[in-house]
Amino acid sequence: MSIIETRDLVRDFKKTRAVDRMTFSVEPGEAVGYIGANGAGKSTTIKMLTGILKPTSGHVRTCGLDPMRQRVEVARRVGVVFGQRSQLWWDLPLRDSFAILGAIHRMDEPSTRARTDVLVEQLEMGPQLGTAVRSLSLGQRMRAEIAAALLHSPELLVLDEPTIGLDVLSKQRLREFLVAERREQGTTLLLTTHDMGDIERLCDRVLVVDHGRLAFDGTLTGLAGTVGAQRILVIDLAQPTPDLADVPGATLVESESDGLRQRLSFDAEATTVAAVLAHVSSRHEVRDLTIEEPDIEDVVRRIYAASGRG
Amino acid sequence: MAEVTLSQRLRPYRVLLASRARAQMQYRASFVTDILGTVGVGLAEFAEVWVIFHNVDVLGGLDFTAALLVFALSNLAFSLADMFVGHLDQLPRYIRAGQVDAFYVRPLPLLAQLMTSDLSLRRVGRLSVALVALTVALTTADITWSAETVALIVLSVVSGTAIFSALFTAAGGLQFFLVDGAEFTNAFTYGGSYAAQQSQQVFPDPLRIFWTFVVPTAFVAYIPAVAILDIEDPLAPTWLAWLTPLAALLAWGIAAACWRLGTRHYQGAGG
Numbered sequence: 032m033s034i035i036e037t038r039d040l041v042r043d044f045k046k047t048r049a050v051d052r053m054t055f056s057v058e059p060g061e062a063v064g065y066i067g068a069n070g071a072g073k074s075t076t077i078k079m080l081t082g083i084l085k086p087t088s089g090h091v092r093t094c095g096l097d098p099m100r101q102r103v104e105v106a107r108r109v110g111v112v113f114g115q116r117s118q119l120w121w122d123l124p125l126r127d128s129f130a131i132l133g134a135i136h137r138m139d140e141p142s143t144r145a146r147t148d149v150l151v152e153q154l155e156m157g158p159q160l161g162t163a164v165r166s167l168s169l170g171q172r173m174r175a176e177i178a179a180a181l182l183h184s185p186e187l188l189v190l191d192e193p194t195i196g197l198d199v200l201s202k203q204r205l206r207e208f209l210v211a212e213r214r215e216q217g218t219t220l221l222l223t224t225h226d227m228g229d230i231e232r233l234c235d236r237v238l239v240v241d242h243g244r245l246a247f248d249g250t251l252t253g254l255a256g257t258v259g260a261q262r263i264l265v266i267d268l269a270q271p272t273p274d275l276a277d278v279p280g281a282t283l284v285e286s287e288s289d290g291l292r293q294r295l296s297f298d299a300e301a302t303t304v305a306a307v308l309a310h311v312s313s314r315h316e317v318r319d320l321t322i323e324e325p326d327i328e329d330v331v332r333r334i335y336a337a338s339g340r341g
Numbered sequence: 342m343a344e345v346t347l348s349q350r351l352r353p354y355r356v357l358l359a360s361r362a363r364a365q366m367q368y369r370a371s372f373v374t375d376i377l378g379t380v381g382v383g384l385a386e387f388a389e390v391w392v393i394f395h396n397v398d399v400l401g402g403l404d405f406t407a408a409l410l411v412f413a414l415s416n417l418a419f420s421l422a423d424m425f426v427g428h429l430d431q432l433p434r435y436i437r438a439g440q441v442d443a444f445y446v447r448p449l450p451l452l453a454q455l456m457t458s459d460l461s462l463r464r465v466g467r468l469s470v471a472l473v474a475l476t477v478a479l480t481t482a483d484i485t486w487s488a489e490t491v492a493l494i495v496l497s498v499v500s501g502t503a504i505f506s507a508l509f510t511a512a513g514g515l516q517f518f519l520v521d522g523a524e525f526t527n528a529f530t531y532g533g534s535y536a537a538q539q540s541q542q543v544f545p546d547p548l549r550i551f552w553t554f555v556v557p558t559a560f561v562a563y564i565p566a567v568a569i570l571d572i573e574d575p576l577a578p579t580w581l582a583w584l585t586p587l588a589a590l591l592a593w594g595i596a597a598a599c600w601r602l603g604t605r606h607y608q609g610a611g612g
Contacts, residue, residue, distance in 0.1 A: 044610075083445040085608040099608070106448040116439030118446075122364040134356035135447050137349070 032095050034059050034187050034219045035080060040089035042075050042243075049075040051243035052089070059186065062213060062220040064234035064251075066227075066331060072243040073223040077191055080221075081111055094186055107136065110180030114192035117172070118179050121165040125156070125175055128164060129182060136183040143182070150178040154208055170201030177205065181212065188212075190222040194229055206232045227328055239334055246334050254330055263323035264295045264307055269316035281307050353449060354457045361460040375463035379420075383470025386416060386538070401540025407570050408540065410478035414494075414562035415537035416471035418501025424464040426456050426506045429513030430523050430530060441607070452600055455513065482570055490569055493582055497565035500585035501537075504561055507592035508533050514599030517607045529556055537561040542574060549576070560588035 035057040042050040050072045057063050065073055078084035080093050082102035091098060094108045112118070119128040126147075133143025151157055154174045159167060167175060173193060180188060194202045210233065212218055222229060230237060230251065237254050239247035247254055255262070263284065266275070271289035275281075280302030284294040297307055304322060311317060365372050390412050394405040403411065435441050435455070444454045484490060512526035519525060537558035541549050553559040559577075567574050568582030 078442070081446050083442050083608065085605075102445065103448045103450070106446050109446070111446040113439060113442065116443060118443050120360060120364070122367065123360060127360055127363070131356055131360050134353045135449060137353065137448075 032059075033057060033092070034061075034094060035221065036090070036092040037076075037080075038090040040076070040079065040091050041087045042072075042079060042084065043087045049243050050079070050086075053240075053243070053245055055238060055245060055248055057219060057221060059219055060213075060217045061236055062234045063222070064230040064237045065221060065223045065240065066225075066230065066237060067240035067246075068331075068335070071240045073240060074191060075243075076240070077111075077189055077221075077223065081105060081109060081189065107183065108185055109187045109189060110183065110185035111189045112173075112176045112180045112191065112193055114173070114190070114195045117164070118176055119164045119172070121163070123163060124161050125164055125167065126160040128175070128179060132179055132182050138183060146182055146184070147178075150181060153211065154178050155204070170197050170204075173197060173201070174205060174208070177208070181218075184216065185218065187219045187221065190220070190224075192224055193222060194224065194226050202226070202228065209233055239331055241335050254334075257334070262297060262304075264297060264304060265292065265321045265323060266295065266308075266311060266317055267292050267319040269318050272315050275311060275315075278307055278310050354453065357454075357457040358460050361458070362462060365460075365462050372463065376466040379463050379466030379468075380470055381466075383416065383420075383467035386467075387412065387470060387474060390538075401542035402572060402574055403540045403542075403566075406478055406482045407566060407572060409474055410482060410566045410570065411540065411562040412538050413471050413475035413478050414497055414501060414566060415534065415558075416467065417475060417498055418561050419505050419534040419537070420464050420468040420471055421498075421502040422505030422509060424461050424468065425502075426509045426513075427461055427464070428459040429455060429509045430516060430526055432513050432516035433521065433523070436517075436607075451604060452510070452513075484569060485571070493565055493569055497560075497562070497582070497585050500589040501561035501565075503586075503589035504557060504592045505530070505534065507589065507596035508556065508558075510593075510596040511599040514596070514601070514603035517603030533558040537563070539563070541577065557588035557592055560585045 033056040035055075037056070038054050040050055040053040041048065049070075053072075053076060065076070067073055075084065079086050079091055080098060082093075082098035082105055085099055093105050096105050096108075098105045118132070119125070120131060129147040130140075130143060133140070133147070138146070151160065154177070156171065156174055156178065159171050159175070164172065164175065177188075177190075177193065194205060197205065206229065209220065213220060213233075220233065222233065224230060235250065237247065237249065237251055238245060239254070247257060249257070264281070268291055271291055272293070273290060274283055274286050275290075275293050275295060276283050278295060281295040281297040284296050286293045295307060297304075308317065308320065390405075390408050393400055394408060398404060400408065432441075432455070435458075440458070441451075441455075444451050444458075447454060479494075508530045512523075512530050515526055516522050533552075533556050536544075536552045536556075541552065541559045541563045544552065549559070564577050565582045565585060566572075567577050568579040571579070
């Protein structure tokens with residue numbers, strides 16, 4: 032059974048169609064990134080999946096349930112983190128929020144404590160347990176929000192902009208935790224984000240939504256391939272080298288430090304890393320190389336452009 | 342699945358309310374100031390009764406003691422309701438803060454979560470003024486005490502609290518539609534509280550009908566009080582005082598309808 036299933040899902044607001052005949056399904060254990068511009072319909076979709084908003088028409092099932100009719104049952108099996116709004120009790124120590132949420136999910140006290148301990152340890156939040164939520168830093172609060180959403184061990188974790196406003200280190204820790212949680216518990220992930228790093232690190236599938244329509248559904252590599260985005264091969268050479276201008280299938284982007292580091296862009300469809308590398312190393316001594324994946328925001332922009340919108 | 346006892350069913354709400362109480366106790370100084378503030382509100386309300394009866398002996402068929410009883414019963418019911426569900430008319434604030442969406446993703450009914458999301462303990466100030474007034478009124482008034490009298494008092498406090506709670510709930514439901522609708526709904530909640538404090542005989546008939554059958558605040562204090570004190574009012578016979586639970590039910594019927602309409606609207610239109 033799919034964890035999420037939508038078919039011809041439509042949601043109209045007064046004059047605009049926020050979600051337009053959206054059809055997709057998410058299987059248990061998948062990690063899906065849901066991306067698109069502001070106002071593309073991401074939050075509206077999430078609200079329909081969780082029973083906050085009523086669809087104008089079409090079909091939606093979350094954990095096999097109708098979110099409108101069985102909202103409470105859906106809430107038992109889904110954890111939701113809204114990046115910009117809190118699930119916690121700001122005026123009490125963090126520890127209390129977990130106790131209250133445990134009661135709300137009708138967990139008994141020992142299992143609430145046990146689960147809290149596990150999450151707190153994994154998220155390294157021990158020192159903050161006695162701190163009032165309003166005094167937590169943004170990074171600490173987001174980790175607490177995620178722990179709160181996972182307290183009842185949901186099958187599906189929905190994250191709406193989980194890393195918004197976080198510093199690099201906080202983002203990193205959050206992603207590492209989510210990767211581990213998914214590996215250990217098999218939790219299905221659906222996340223909306225503007226941060227393409229989230230998608231690269233966390234998701235094995237991407238849905239791109241544009242003006243309420245599904246513009247792309249597939250893997251990240253496939254997404255890059257679809258719009259012909261170029262990957263970049265960064266080659267560090269042993270000696271200063273003239274520009275590598277004659278590599279078949281590749282174009283020189285930049286040459287630094289008298290040619291010690293050169294950046295070549297190449298089309299993943301036309302050639303391979305191995306071919307490019309073989310060509311270069313047959314002439315010069317290569318010391319190191321890295322591959323830069325295409326910037327996904329750029330990719331999304333291309334998708335929009337391809338479908339004739341901006 | 343094992344049988345779920347009532348106590349287990351209520352545990353989330355108990356924990357929520359206890360947490361609200363704990364949060365308020367953390368700011369002791371502001372808590373004490375708040376209580377003093379609501380004592381002040383109670384006293385100001387009482388001053389109005391005092392001033393009137395300083396000038397006249399009888400108003401609307403009630404003497405000072407009877408008016409004091411009406412004042413006490415209505416204030417007791419109102420401050421109890423205000424303490425438990427008075428924050429419902431703050432709904433727009435909850436919506437703006439995204440709190441309502443957070444409620445939707447928790448496995449409890451929305452209204453029950455909203456009701457238990459706050460517990461205004463500071464209202465005990467006004468509550469204690471009402472309790473003192475009630476004690477004074479009951480000891481100084483000429484009452485023939487019986488089991489029925491006691492039952493009537495308890496019944497009217499319970500029903501009165503239920504009626505005001507229903508008004509707050511209805512007001513909350515309407516806030517889903519109204520932009521800054523608190524001004525409008527205050528007419529029924531705070532206005533209802535004011536009307537409940539008065540001898541219903543001072544109102545012209547249309548208003549009296551309104552406060553009896555539409556927004557049934559006459560049942561909160563005046564109707565039980567005339568029954569307890571055995572005061573002659575052809576439009577409020579003693580048996581009517583036993584119908585306060587019916588009035589509460591009616592009020593809750595309307596409140597439930599308003600609430601359902603409101604949440605439908607919210608899910609339909611979006612926050």
